[in-house]
Amino acid sequence: MRPGVRLALAVILVLVLGGLAYGGYLLVRPPVSTVGHVRFDxxxxxxxxxxxxxxxxxxxxxxxxxxxxxxxxxxxxxxxxxxxxxxxxxxxxxxxxxxxxxxxxxxxxxxxxxxxxxxxxxxxxxxxxxxxxxxxxxxxxxxxxxxxxxxxxxxxxxxxxxxxxxxxxxxxxxxxxGPGSGPDPALPSGYGVDDVPVIVQDKGFTDGGEFTIPNQLGGTLGILGDTLLVNGTIGPYHDVTTQLVRLRLLNASTARSYSFGFSDGRAFDLVGTDGGLLSAPYRTDRVAVSVGERAEIVVAMRPGERVVLRSYPPNPDSGTVVRQFQGGADAFDVLQLRAAATLKPSPPVPAKLTDVPRLDPAGAVPRTFELGGRAINGQKMAMNRVDVVAVKDVTERWTVRNTDFMQHNFHVHGTRFQIASKNGRPPPPPLSGWKDTINLQPGEEMDLLVRFVDYADPTTPYMYHCHLLKHEDSGMMGQVVVVEPGQQAQLAHHHPH
CATH class of the missing domain: 2.60.40.420 (Cupredoxins -  blue copper proteins)
Structure with missing residues (x-):
């Protein structure tokens, strides 16, 4: 065998063995966890x-x-x-x-x-x-x-x-x-005091302190960092001065999902999701928040105590791909709440929060959206193509199905929707309110009642897409144009391609 051929075969063998070794490491590596390791300083x-x-x-x-x-x-x-x-x-x-x-x-x-x-x-x-x-x-x-x-x-x-x-x-x-001259007095509403924005993002850092950029980190799901920023703060604490604290949780990561709870397992009230308040508070000790979703929770504090908002593994019982490669087994300490020695009394969380009128599914226009790879219904995004023409004020029933081996989520612009069913069953309480983003694990399916109201424009589309941003950028997106009865969609010529 010629020396050049032997060298080429040796290089190929090294690459194959190296790839197998690295693949084996990925399968057995421990999940990312910052639990107990955050200084909160x-x-x-x-x-x-x-x-x-x-x-x-x-x-x-x-x-x-x-x-x-x-x-x-x-x-x-x-x-x-x-x-x-x-x-x-x-x-x-x-x-x-x-x-x-x-x-x-x-x-x-x-x-x-x-x-x-x-x-x-x-x-x-x-x-x-x-x-x-x-x-x-x-x-x-x-x-x-x-x-x-x-x-x-x-x-x-x-x-x-x-x-x-x-x-x-x-x-x-x-x-x-809501309408009126000031914030809603029924729930904690002092911005930054007992009504606290919590914008959660995961990042990777280089040795020089720069963010690890997407093409260095992104896998099939997208970027999964090993460090959390909360409102741009690493290891944050918040001084609590009231008996109840409202946390507005926003998942502004690009790919990672979270399962929020507290380090001591205490229960809290979920009072709102994407589209606003639930009809009544839901008592729980976990709330799942995928990319782009929001959740408003109210937690009770005792004088002088400290407790940590934690993200527990979001999919610990899922398959190997989701656990090992998509963050399903990862856990993070997020934010420490530090209660003062004396706390200002807070009004109790109301037993009824708001009315959530239900959309009528009778006669709803059926549509199906299958999420797989980097496409919806087998098609990637095309700026000059209208995928859905919806008539204003007409209720539609969108069946959204994840046919993939990885998780996806689904966001619709310009409207709120209600979940009619999840995997053929009525939705659980956290999914009972108005939503604009949902998470779907492999094989899951949800029926959404969607109604575009108030605005019609045959020339300008809204988007629907996977909100895992690498998937969105790769073409997992479609366009819906809302028209008046009898109108035809006709995209404006200035839309870029």
């Missing part, structure tokens, strides 16, 4: 409330600028992106019934958008991938807030670049208050 950063102005017509106007900066997470100087600052963005607080305008400037060196995740608004204001803002450019989103009190968020949604832009830090919370 930094106060939780509370994102500032975004300043706004109100003109004589009552329009509340905010200004956001996306830009690059440098942040100190205790790992050195970390290059980051943020809105109106180096990392993340301010919390926008708006009220049901008021007109809102957001002026957006792109200070980045690449295109971006701002999508209002969970907001009910016209398609032209939604900030999907067709609404790209060029570097140095500006855009305006305007709408009237027409939905109940809820915890929402905003983040970029550019074509093919969403994962990295969110990972670098572009995200922020939106709080919708």
């Amino acid at each position: 930094r106060p939780l950063r509370i994102p500032p409330l975004a300043p706004s102005t109100v003109d004589p017509k009552g329009v509340r106007t905010f200004t956001l600028e996306a830009g690059a900066g440098v942040s100190d997470f205790g790992r050195g100087r970390t290059p980051t992106w943020g809105y109106n600052g180096a990392y993340l963005g301010p919390t926008l607080r708006v009220r049901q019934g008021e007109p809102v305008q957001v002026d957006i400037h792109n200070g980045l060196k690449e295109q971006t958008t701002v999508h209002w995740h969970g907001m009910h608004l016209p398609a032209k204001a939604d900030g999907g991938p067709f609404a790209a803002i060029r570097p140095g450019g500006t855009a305006t989103a305007a709408w009237t807030v027409n939905q109940p009190a809820a915890t929402l968020w905003y983040h970029p949604h550019p074509d093919g670049r969403t994962e990295e832009q969110v990972y670098r830090g572009l995200a922020g919370m939106v709080i919708v208050d």
Whole structure:
């Protein structure tokens, strides 16, 4: 055998054996766990409330600028992106019934958008991938807030670049208050005191303190980091001064799911999910929150105690792929709550929170969405293709099925929906309210009652997609155009391809 052939065969053998060894290591490596290893030595950063102005017509106007900066997470100087600052963005607080305008400037060196995740608004204001803002450019989103009190968020949604832009830090919370002159007094509502935003993200860091970027870390699911940031804080604690604390949990990671509970197993009240308050509090000791989902919980504290908000393994009984490669067995200590020696009394959580009128499934238009690979119903996203034409104010029944070996989740823009069934059974209480994002494990299926109301635009689509952002960027997304009865969809020619 010639020396060159022997060398080539040797190289191939080394690569094969190395690959097998690495694959074997991945199968037996222990799960990621920070439980008991977090020092909790930094106060939780509370994102500032975004300043706004109100003109004589009552329009509340905010200004956001996306830009690059440098942040100190205790790992050195970390290059980051943020809105109106180096990392993340301010919390926008708006009220049901008021007109809102957001002026957006792109200070980045690449295109971006701002999508209002969970907001009910016209398609032209939604900030999907067709609404790209060029570097140095500006855009305006305007709408009237027409939905109940809820915890929402905003983040970029550019074509093919969403994962990295969110990972670098572009995200922020939106709080919708109910009608009236102040926050709802029935639940804890002192922003940053007993009503606390908790934006959870996982990151990887290089030895030099930089984020490990997606093409270095991303696997089949996307980026799975080994360090948690909460509102941009590593190892955070929050000083509690009241008997009850409301935590607005937002999963702003790009791929990781969480199962939140407390280190001592105490129960708490789940009072709200994506689309707003539940009809009644649900007493539990765990709440699952996948990428893009939100959950509002109220926890009771005793004077002088400390307790840790923890993410328990989200899928400990799942198959090897989900446990070993998709974070199903990973666990994290998230946030320490430190109660003062004396706590201010809090009103009890009401037995009834709100009315949740149920959508009528009779006569609903049926549709099926199968999630597999990087496609929905076997098709990848095409900006010039309309996948669904929905008639305004008509209820539809969307059967969403995960046919894949990995988990997916499913987010719909421009509307809220209700879950009619999960795997053929009535949904559990945490899924009984209004939702805009759901998580589906391999083989799972949910029936959603979807109704697009108020806005019709035959030229501009809303998106539906897997909110695992690597999957979204890879084409696991479709377009729904909402029309008036008798209208035809006709996409505007300016949509990029």
